[in-house]
Amino acid sequence: MQGSYFLEWKLRRRLKRRKPYKGKNSAQKVLILFASGDPKSEKEVTHFANELNSQGKSVQLFSWFSGPKSVLQKRREEAPFPIVSKSELNWFGVPTGEHVKSLLSQKFDILYNFDVSGEPFLHYIAGSSDTAFKVGLDMNREEIYDFLVEMVEPKDVRDGINLTKRNLKQIFSI
Numbered sequence: 001m002q003g004s005y006f007l008e009w010k011l012r013r014r015l016k017r018r019k020p021y022k023g024k025n026s027a028q029k030v031l032i033l034f035a036s037g038d039p040k041s042e043k044e045v046t047h048f049a050n051e052l053n054s055q056g057k058s059v060q061l062f063s064w065f066s067g068p069k070s071v072l073q074k075r076r077e078e079a080p081f082p083i084v085s086k087s088e089l090n091w092f093g094v095p096t097g098e099h100v101k102s103l104l105s106q107k108f109d110i111l112y113n114f115d116v117s118g119e120p121f122l123h124y125i126a127g128s129s130d131t132a133f134k135v136g137l138d139m140n141r142e143e144i145y146d147f148l149v150e151m152v153e154p155k156d157v158r159d160g161i162n163l164t165k166r167n168l169k170q171i172f173s174i
Helices: 002-014 039-054 069-078 098-104 120-128 157-172
Strands: 029-035 058-064 107-113 130-136
Touching (some): 002 120, 029 120, 039 058, 039 157, 058 120, 098 120, 107 120
Parallel strands (some): 029 058, 029 107
16 A cells, blocks of 8 residues: 555654653653544543643643544544544645644653554654654554553553553663
8 A cells, every 4th residue: 555655654764763761750741642432442541641640740642533434523522632533644644634743743751652453643643753752552663662562462452551551660660
């Protein structure tokens, strides 16, 4: 597929060398990426975001939705975070919407990608964002993330969040 080839090429061009990460405690600005659509998964992600907020961190949620347009409009009205869909991709499959441009212009201390479906759009956002430390669940995309959490099938957002928290706690002794 021509669009995904171009998206991969553009992603590789955007990946930059970053400075070593100084630790999870110093992170003040956090970005969480996830695929929207499953209410249970959204609840888990928002619960994790609220945990981080209670620790004094500024958290921004960003979601991808691949369902029908009729449901998308309703979800956008209900959700307290930006939800993007295929309508915000250009012909090459590269995200071009205002939410995406705004997100990519910001700097973050830590990024969590809790997408268990392997959505290329969210990998593109993760790889293109200016973030000091990136955590992902997709073991096949090691060029994007600084820390990968290996999950067993079936993959579940709740398990991904719990494994990530446990592993980061062990690494950073928090």
